Amino acid sequence: MVNSFTIKWGDLFFNVEGERVVKRAFFSKVPKFDFKENELSERLKRYFRGEEVDFECEFDLDLPSFTTKVLERVLEIPYGKVSTYGELAKELKTSPRAIGRALGRNPIAVLIPCHRVVSKNCIGGYSWGVEIKRALLRLEGIDIS
Secondary structure (H helix, E strand, O other): OOOOEEEEEOOEEEEEEOOOEEOEEEEEOOOOOOOOOOHHHHHHHHHHOOOOOOOOOEEOOOOOHHHHHHHHHHOOOOOOOOEEHHHHHHHHOOOHHHHHHHHHOOOEOOOOOHHHEEOOOOOOOOOOOHHHHHHHHHHOOOOOO
């Protein structure tokens, strides 16, 4: 049985499907699951208060191998730091657009921190909206105007 939960962040709700093994994590304007206290929800609350947190959980990624490879690399970007689509593309021997497409398939927002990947000239896109991406980066002490 999947133990899912929701926590509140400002006017948004952050919904996590799973607990030890996360299948999806996403934002919504209404709660999708019950509010539950568990180890991961406590870490997420701390993160959304601006604390550096290591989430230490497993993911159930049913994605193409290239997408999984990109998301695994994104997990290595430290809290409070960013990388560009171009830097990741060079490292993974592909194009910045391919990196962007792979990040757009990330089913586990925040826990797989694709918000830490930006364009060399601007913030870049984000599946949950650029304003949420900007807010997450500000939360980590990064101001990209």
